[in-house]
Amino acid sequence: MKTTAIIGGGFSGTLAAINLVRFAQTPQQVVIINSGRPFGRGTAYGTTRREHLLNVASRNMSAFPDQPEHFFHWLRSRCEFDSIPDDQLRETFIPRQVYGDYVRGMATHYLGTHDPRSIVTCKVIEDTAIDVQSRGENGGTVILEQGSPIEAESIVLATGNQPPAGLPGARKLLNDRRYCGNPWKDWHTNLPADDQHIVILGTGLTAVDVIVTLRNKGWGGRITAISRNGMLPQRHFRGIEWPSIVPDDGQHRSLEELSKLVRQDCERLRGISQNPAITVDKLRGRTQQLWKGLTLQEKQRFLKDHSAHWNVIRHRIAGPIHDAVTDALDCGQLTILPATIQSLTAEENSIEVQVITSEGESQTVHGDMIINCTGPKARFSDSGIPLYRNLFDHGLAHPDAMDMGIAVDDHFAVLDQSDIPSKFLYAIGPILKGTLWETIAVPELRQQAMQVAQTVLEQKPITIAEPETIEYCI
Ligand SMILES: Cc1cc2nc3c(=O)[nH]c(=O)nc-3n(C[C@H](O)[C@H](O)[C@H](O)COP(=O)(O)OP(=O)(O)OC[C@H]3O[C@@H](n4cnc5c(N)ncnc54)[C@H](O)[C@@H]3O)c2cc1C
Missing domain, CATH: 3.50.50.60 (FAD/NAD(P)-binding domain)
Structure with a gap:
């Protein structure tokens, strides 16, 4: 057998x-x-x-x-x-x-x-x-x-x-109850008081899970979510019937050629007041084939220049989830900070997150609880x-x-x-x-x-x- x-x-x-x-x-x-x-x-x-x-x-x-x-x-x-x-x-x-x-x-x-x-x-x-x-x-x-x-x-x-990559300084925090290195564990059973501050590292789908749970539990403190691009996932929507920009002809297309096609298609959609994310959705069935057709340099360039944007458009969230995040932003509970995380340090009263903001300035954010929702290494x-x-x-x-x-x-x-x-x-x-x-x-x-x-x-x-x-x- x-x-x-x-x-x-x-x-x-x-x-x-x-x-x-x-x-x-x-x-x-x-x-x-x-x-x-x-x-x-x-x-x-x-x-x-x-x-x-x-x-x-x-x-x-x-x-x-x-x-x-x-x-x-x-x-x-x-x-x-x-x-x-x-x-x-x-x-x-x-x-x-x-x-x-x-x-x-x-x-x-x-x-x-x-x-x-x-x-x-x-x-x-x-x-x-x-x-x-x-x-x-x-x-x-x-x-x-x-x-x-x-x-x-x-x-x-x-x-x-x-699981998310470890961050500089995080190793020293492994036994610190204020630091959660794995957002898929039950961190929400140990929340700080309502007048305190939770810092989420990341603004992707896992960060959204955390925000929605904090809202659902009625936690009333401040939330700051930090990521390099500061972009939250977009909301799902009902689109229109629309042809794919890339014919299924098995032909190799360079990244430059594809980027141009995508830009033109997005323009056409904007021109008729439709969401340009439709372009990305219509590529879904071909994405693997297009990716395989790129050279290594093109893949690396896509990762560096386009992937963050691609991810927020491609990995969209359900309406009720988007509403919860928007409410948190609108009422001032949630702040998004576009910044690169440099290191984490435990202090007596908080954990310090050192960042470089998108304007290039050093800043320290103090959190009573830190949840690591960054991607893998x-x-x-x-x-x-x-x-x-x-x-x-x-x-x-x-x-x-x-x-x-x-x-x-x-x-x-x-x-x-x-x-x-x-x-x-x-x-x-x-x-x-x-x-x-x-x-x-x-x-x-x-x-x-x-x-x-x-x-x-x-x-x-x-x-x-x-x-x-x-x-x-x-
Ligand atoms: C928070 C979140 C939400 C998502 N929501 C959706 C969604 O709504 N729709 C959708 O289509 N996709 C969604 N996804 C994508 C999701 O990745 C896939 O749908 C799918 O769950 C991936 O399953 P998997 O088995 O490949 O990986 P996993 O679910 O990660 O399972 C791998 C398992 O293997 C175990 N394991 C790993 N290494 C070892 C080892 N060495 N020995 C023994 N066990 C090991 C892990 O602990 C885990 O139990 C979501 C992903 C995440 C993280």
């Missing part, structure tokens, strides 16, 4: 396992190794806060590319949505906790050992994988922090989102994660050319130090960011989870075309 070990039990790893069960034709064993975040829910859907909503409308959140209505039909089984008409429910941004119930429920259904007729046996191990060693033609061995090694014919890396090779450090040391994997994750081929096989695709080691999810750019949300991850399962099962992977986006909220 063939064994597949999956490292990471968030959406990607859980769906890879579920697809192994769905498509298996011969007896298989699946072992999921997960730690850190709740199995099935992972980082995004393991939130304990009901006010955290999906940032993708429910109609586009099916876990299966071949069953686009799956999540919508599942939602219909929940009594709290009974009174919402179908067309409205499809456009609703559901609490992320509920989405976690969906994935976790499917895990129970597909991966539970209740059905004696099932030809796949599954096991979930709560442990951290710290190494993978090759067994030549026989696959590899996963080394765990605590448990016994696991031998497997195939191994899938689905380790997901990395800029260079993946510096992340120091034992699993990847060991994989790089053994030459079984190497960082992608952008150093944002690891290098894989078109079938998700990990490339070794000589760029040869592994015969047993695969990777899916946000760790492919440097290779694919668009690889962090469910619409892409469900495809990857299904394809990698079919590859492991030695079946010809079926790619289901994602529906053309004519409405937005993706």
Whole structure:
């Protein structure tokens, strides 16, 4: 019987396992190794806060590319949505906790050992994988922090989102109750008094989660959110039917050519009083292909000059979430400070955040609580994660050319130090960011989870075309 070990039990790893069960034709064993975040829910859907909503409308959140209505039909089984008409429910941004119930429920259904007729046996191990060693033609061995090694014919890396990068001075604050280095932990059980000041490092989606929770808890103190660009995510909107600016002709286009097309398209949309973000939405299905067609220098230039702008437009938030943030700004509770964070220092009465403002001036911000919502470390090779450090040391994997994750081929096989695709080691999810750019949300991850399962099962992977986006909220 063939064994597949999956490292990471968030959406990607859980769906890879579920697809192994769905498509298996011969007896298989699946072992999921997960730690850190709740199995099935992972980082995004393991939130304990009901006010955290999906940032993708429910109609586009099916876990299966071949069953686009799956999540919508599942939602219909929940009594709290009974009174919402179908067309409205499809456009609703559901609490992320509920989405976690969906994935976790499917895990129970597909991966539970209740059905004696099932030809796949599954096991979930709560442990951290710290190494993978090759067994030549026989696959590899996963080394765990605590448990016994696991031998497997195939191994899938689905380790997901990395926590925020450490900041200068943060190491000394690790035992300081006023500092939260991981915003996905329950920091909100330990809030300062209402007359105090919370400083959020970052202004992206995770910072928005924090602001919304503070509002929801009725916390009345001051909030300052600091990031280099000072830009908050934009709001979802209903757009219009609009052609994509880039024909699907497989032709290579330079960054300059693409930037020009995007600028012209945005102008056309502004000219008819439409949101220029439609241009970015219409590129969604082609983004991976366009990214792969850029040279390394072009990718680096995109990252430096355009990515911040791209992110606030592409990763938009649900209306009610945007309203909560706007209210916080309007009433003066929330201030956005465009500045580069230099260092953090613990003082007796506060934590000092030293910054250089966008005008180039040094400034010190005093916070009674600091929450780090910045992105992962800029260079993946510096992340120091034992699993990847060991994989790089053994030459079984190497960082992608952008150093944002690891290098894989078109079938998700990990490339070794000589760029040869592994015969047993695969990777899916946000760790492919440097290779694919668009690889962090469910619409892409469900495809990857299904394809990698079919590859492991030695079946010809079926790619289901994602529906053309004519409405937005993706
Ligand atoms: C706050 C937030 C909100 C989001 N909202 C949406 C949304 O509304 N819609 C959408 O489409 N996408 C959303 N996303 C994108 C999200 O990344 C994906 O939808 C998806 O959850 C990613 O799943 P994953 O399994 O790849 O990663 P993760 O969810 O990060 O799961 C990886 C799991 O592997 C574990 N792990 C890591 N390393 C090891 C190891 N060495 N050993 C054992 N276990 C390990 C982790 O602890 C974790 O449990 C959101 C992301 C975040 C962070």
